[in-house]
Amino acid sequence: MAYPRGSRAPLEFGGPLGAAALMVLLPATMFHLLLVARSGPARLLGPPPYLPGPDVLWSPRVLLLWLSWLGLQAALYLLPARKVAEGLELKDKSRLRYPINGFQALVLTALLVGLAVSAGLPLGALPEMLVPLAFAATLTAFVFSFLLYLKALGIPPSALAPGGTSGNPIYDFFLGRELNPRICSFDFKYFCELRPGLIGWVLINLALLMQEAELRGSPSLAMWLVNGFQLLYVGDALWHEEAVLTTMDITHDGFGFMLAFGDLAWVPFTYSLQAQFLLHHPQPLGLPMASAICLINALGYYIFRRANSQKNTFRKNPSDPRVAGLETIPTATGRQLLVSGWWGMVRHPNYLGDLIMALAWSLPCGVSHLLPYFYFLYFTALLVHREARDEQQCLQKYGLAWQEYCRRVPYRILPYVY
Numbered sequence: 001m002a003y004p005r006g007s008r009a010p011l012e013f014g015g016p017l018g019a020a021a022l023m024v025l026l027p028a029t030m031f032h033l034l035l036v037a038r039s040g041p042a043r044l045l046g047p048p049p050y051l052p053g054p055d056v057l058w059s060p061r062v063l064l065l066w067l068s069w070l071g072l073q074a075a076l077y078l079l080p081a082r083k084v085a086e087g088l089e090l091k092d093k094s095r096l097r098y099p100i101n102g103f104q105a106l107v108l109t110a111l112l113v114g115l116a117v118s119a120g121l122p123l124g125a126l127p128e129m130l131v132p133l134a135f136a137a138t139l140t141a142f143v144f145s146f147l148l149y150l151k152a153l154g155i156p157p158s159a160l161a162p163g164g165t166s167g168n169p170i171y172d173f174f175l176g177r178e179l180n181p182r183i184c185s186f187d188f189k190y191f192c193e194l195r196p197g198l199i200g201w202v203l204i205n206l207a208l209l210m211q212e213a214e215l216r217g218s219p220s221l222a223m224w225l226v227n228g229f230q231l232l233y234v235g236d237a238l239w240h241e242e243a244v245l246t247t248m249d250i251t252h253d254g255f256g257f258m259l260a261f262g263d264l265a266w267v268p269f270t271y272s273l274q275a276q277f278l279l280h281h282p283q284p285l286g287l288p289m290a291s292a293i294c295l296i297n298a299l300g301y302y303i304f305r306r307a308n309s310q311k312n313t314f315r316k317n318p319s320d321p322r323v324a325g326l327e328t329i330p331t332a333t334g335r336q337l338l339v340s341g342w343w344g345m346v347r348h349p350n351y352l353g354d355l356i357m358a359l360a361w362s363l364p365c366g367v368s369h370l371l372p373y374f375y376f377l378y379f380t381a382l383l384v385h386r387e388a389r390d391e392q393q394c395l396q397k398y399g400l401a402w403q404e405y406c407r408r409v410p411y412r413i414l415p416y417v418y
């Protein structure tokens with residue numbers, strides 16, 4: 001995205017103060033959720049049951065376990081890939097190459113974990129380590145972002161992200177200075193976005209399911225649903241890994257604390273909240289209700305997948321017969337905007353599907369507690385904010401054509417409401 005000569009990108013996330021506050025609030029929220037999920041009252045808005053001391057948070061053994069996990073995922077990333085994809089064109093007109101082997105990493109991880117469990121690895125013990133593991137992940141995110149910040153001090157301006165170059169060290173540390181930090185062909189942002197956190201999330205869910213089976217004889221229906229829905233989501237993300245190359249995280253945001261913490265700590269330890277809650281607060285769930293929840297998840301997934309695939313197909317090849325008949329608006333960049341089909345209903349149909357799924361993940365936890373609905377609430381805020389950021393970027397990119405699109409498709413996420 002280009003800004004007038006001499007000017008900088010506008011500050012996001014409330015500027016340096018907002019960035020500093022988020023660097024405290026996000027880890028604090030994550031630990032709050034981890035502690036509250038295992039407490040009797042499980043009150044989202046109540047105080048945590050206790051404040052963990054260094055003996056609870058810090059364990060060299062757990063840190064080693066965490067680093068081994070990162071090492072394993074890095075090794076799987078380096079294995080030969082079925083395809084190598086090119087990213088979008090960069091400022092210096094070059095394109096980076098990315099291995100497409102995320103789904104392969106998921107399958108190989110499943111095989112390795114399966115082998116280890118059958119050889120006696122007590123996976124059900126993992127839930128007891130969640131707090132020190134989350135601490136190790138948070139520590140890693142801080143150290144890693146610091147190293148990335150230092151690395152970015154010596155790079156050419158063309159390698160900097162549009163945000164993250166404000167000159168304020170706190171803000172730039174949070175947003176990330178370098179757009180695509182790499183060592184040789186190893187791309188840190190792309191690796192972190194899809195591998196250790198997402199695969200770690202389903203592994204934690206599985207460990208919670210196994211511990212429930214140990215405690216109660218068999219996993220509950222609610223636990224099966226949460227595991228199944230979230231595995232589908234992660235499997236889908238890795239199967240369509242190439243699509244992540246056009247997200248704003250890869251094309252616009254630098255790699256700083258926000259994404260390092262988000263990818264490595266926030267995703268595995270807060271996105272598994274429903275399964276954590278269910279282990280400590282079993283919920284009865286009958287077949288009719290379970291079937292209704294499956295239908296809601298299927299509806300969300302259908303909208304999410306069809307909308308994402310329609311845009312990806314169109315962006316790859318606008319003359320593809322699956323999208324060639326759709327109505328479009330031309331833009332000055334030579335690209336077109338879809339104005340019928342899914343993208344003619346609302347400006348972010350994929351967010352709508354994602355939100356419907358988020359609701360389906362919470363419903364198996366019943367309605368007695370607000371805690372399992374945290375993901376749905378947080379995710380609504382994240383997507384509303386993300387949508388606003390994307391609008392700004394599209395307005396910069398497409399100008400009048402984007403305004404015309406907004407006039408033709410007035411609702412952002414939910415038809416006739418928002």
Ligand SMILES: NC(=O)C1=CN([C@@H]2O[C@H](COP(=O)(O)OP(=O)(O)OC[C@H]3O[C@@H](n4cnc5c(N)ncnc54)[C@H](OP(=O)(O)O)[C@@H]3O)[C@@H](O)[C@H]2O)C=CC1
Pocket residue numbers: 246247248249304308311315335336337338339343347348350351354386390393394405
């Ligand atoms: N679970 C989670 O925590 C998160 C999940 N997600 C999910 O990830 C997926 C990707 O989301 P995200 O990266 O935010 O953005 P999108 O996939 O919605 O992509 C937005 C981009 O699509 C293009 N676009 C917008 N409107 C049109 C149109 N009418 N016709 C053609 N192209 C259009 C524009 O880019 P261009 O024109 O340059 O192609 C725009 O910048 C979503 O499904 C989202 O729900 C996202 C964030 C977090």
Ligand SMILES: CC(C)CCC[C@@H](C)[C@H]1CC=C2C3=C(CC[C@@]21C)[C@@]1(C)CC[C@H](O)C[C@@H]1CC3
Pocket residue numbers: 026193194233236237244247249258259261262263266267
């Ligand atoms: C910690 C902060 C609140 C912000 C953290 C944001 C990150 C957790 C998310 C930013 C974009 C993401 C995407 C995904 C996961 C969450 C993060 C990393 C997906 C990989 C989820 C699966 C989808 O199919 C694709 C998503 C791309 C963006």
